[in-house]
Structures are given as structure tokens and as C-alpha cells.
Amino acid sequence: MATIYSRPEEYDLEHGSGEEDIDFYRRLVQRLDAHDIVELGCGSGRITQPLAALAERLDLRVTGVDLSEEMLGQARAKIEELPAGCRSRVQLLQGDIRNYAVPAPVDLIVVPCSTLAHVLELEDQLAVWTRARANLKPGGRFVVDLSMPNLQAYADSMASPPRALVELDIDQETDDGAHRLIRYKTTRYEAHRQRAHVHFLYDRFEVTDRDEQARRYVSDFESHVFFPRELQLLFLHTGFAVESCYGGYRFEKLSSTSRALVMVGRV
Numbered sequence: 001m002a003t004i005y006s007r008p009e010e011y012d013l014e015h016g017s018g019e020e021d022i023d024f025y026r027r028l029v030q031r032l033d034a035h036d037i038v039e040l041g042c043g044s045g046r047i048t049q050p051l052a053a054l055a056e057r058l059d060l061r062v063t064g065v066d067l068s069e070e071m072l073g074q075a076r077a078k079i080e081e082l083p084a085g086c087r088s089r090v091q092l093l094q095g096d097i098r099n100y101a102v103p104a105p106v107d108l109i110v111v112p113c114s115t116l117a118h119v120l121e122l123e124d125q126l127a128v129w130t131r132a133r134a135n136l137k138p139g140g141r142f143v144v145d146l147s148m149p150n151l152q153a154y155a156d157s158m159a160s161p162p163r164a165l166v167e168l169d170i171d172q173e174t175d176d177g178a179h180r181l182i183r184y185k186t187t188r189y190e191a192h193r194q195r196a197h198v199h200f201l202y203d204r205f206e207v208t209d210r211d212e213q214a215r216r217y218v219s220d221f222e223s224h225v226f227f228p229r230e231l232q233l234l235f236l237h238t239g240f241a242v243e244s245c246y247g248g249y250r251f252e253k254l255s256s257t258s259r260a261l262v263m264v265g266r267v
């Protein structure tokens with residue numbers, strides 16, 4: 001079954017334009033004084049494009065890596081709209097985050113938006129960390145950005161008899177009001193494998209003069225649920241020191257109520 005990644009325009013509509021993680025990455029590259037940057041799982045360029053827009057002013061070179069041709073196509077279209085001085089500093093590569101290569105070591109590798117949750121097996125996770133380590137300069141950083149485990153949702157899904165609550169978690173409209181996307185979500189959790197089976201159900205409404213037409217589709221994901229200590233161990237095992245850990249996109253400390261889990265490893 002197709003995932004939302006084969007519908008990049010809807011992926012962008014789902015995420016809207018003002019998400020706070022975008023600003024986090026803008027500030028991060030400046031805080032870390034990073035100039036050569038790789039984004040793993042760059043997708044539709046939601047983060048890549050705002051970084052690329054700063055490339056000329058901050059002397060950045062930005063490389064995005066993704067498997068999906070459709071998502072990369074959307075990213076390319078966004079980069080094309082930037083001034084030449086920024087555009088020329090961006091490279092988009094179709095590849096796997098477990099085994100991509102960059103021409104020269106970089107200062108910063110980031111994996112935003114829970115992309116790593118798609119990497120299910122331990123050996124593949126180790127490959128991602130090891131590759132990042134190999135592609136970084138001495139002192140370079142690897143920044144992993146995931147959601148904190150949603151124990152409440154997992155507990156519901158483990159009730160007996162099993163039940164999967166349907167959560168309406170996204171409701172976005174295009175700026176012109178012509179399209180509206182509503183996303184519903186169910187989660188089933190397998191505790192022994194730290195595996196979440198997430199079904200997204202989308203209703204896309206097209207608003208015309210006369211009526212609203214709806215199109216419905218599903219997008220299923222299996223995702224690995226990372227816990228903070230596990231991330232720490234992945235960094236330590238692959239030769240990084242853990243430099244910082246944030247629980248949100250304003251650089252706040254991780255706490256028991258954090259929804260985000262952002263860990264920074266340093267070579």
C-alpha cells in the first residue's frame with residue numbers, strides 16, 4: 001500500500017508551513033556554527049528548503065538524502081525557486097540513509113521528523129549511526145529528532161480485548177481555503193518489539209463553489225519506538241559522545257512531559 005510519501009503535496013499540507021522544528025534547525029546550524037550539513041530523509045524539503053534559503057548568507061552547503069523519488073521531486077521544485085546563490089549550495093541525493101556517501105566529511109548530520117522510526121532493525125539502526133560517524137569531521141555532530149514514546153496511546157492499544165482508539169490528529173487547510181486535509185490515526189503497539197503499527201486515514205476535501213468533494217485514503221506505517229536511554233547507547237556504541245538532549249524545539253531540557261526527543265551526539 002502506498003504511503004503519504006507518494007503524495008508529497010499532501011505531505012506538505014499535512015505539516016503546514018509554520019512548524020516550530022523548522023526554526024529549531026535554523027537556529028541549530030548557527031548555534032553549532034555548522035557549514036557543511038546533511039539532512040537524512042530530507043523528503044519534500046520541508047526543512048531543507050528553509051536551511052537552503054540561509055545558505056548564501058551563512059555560508060552553508062546543504063545535502064539532502066532520501067529514498068523517495070516523489071518526495072525528492074517536491075524538494076527539487078522548492079529549491080529551484082531559491083536565488084541562484086542559495087540554489088547552487090544545495091545537493092539532493094536519492095539514497096538510503098544506511099549507506100549513502102558524501103564527497104567530503106561534514107560538520108552536521110540531522111535526521112528530523114522521526115525519520116529514524118522507519119529504521120526498524122537494530123543492525124540497520126547501527127548502520128545509520130556508523131555511516132553518520134564516518135561522514136562527519138572530527139568534532140562534527142549527529143542530531144537525531146524523534147517523538148517521545150506515547151505511552152498513553154500504547155497502553156490503550158494493549159487493552160484486553162484489544163481496542164484501537166481513533167485520534168483526529170491533524171486538520172489543515174491550504175492558504176486559499178480550497179483544500180482541507182484531515183488525518184485520523186490509530187496505533188497498535190507490540191511492547192516486546194518496541195514496534196508501533198500506525199494506520200493513518202486521510203480525508204482530503206476539495207472545496208468548490210458548489211460543494212465539497214472528499215477523497216479518502218490510508219497510509220500505513222510500522223515504526224520503531226525509541227526510548228531515550230536506547231538512543232544514548234546507540235551514540236556511545238558507535239563512537240559518539242552525547243553532547244545534549246532536548247525535549248522540544250525551543251532547546252528545552254528533556255522531561256517526563258516532553259513530546260519531542262532530540263539528541264545531539266558529537267564525534
Ligand SMILES: C[S@@+](CC[C@H](N)C(=O)[O-])C[C@H]1O[C@@H](n2cnc3c(N)ncnc32)[C@H](O)[C@@H]1O
Binds near residue numbers: 065
Ligand atoms: C517523516 S519524513 C521526513 C521528511 C523531512 N525530513 C521533514 O522533516 O519533513 C521521512 C522521510 O524519510 C524517507 N526515508 C525513510 N526511510 C529511508 C531510508 N532508509 N533512506 C532514505 N530515506 C528514507 C522517506 O522517504 C521520507 O521522505
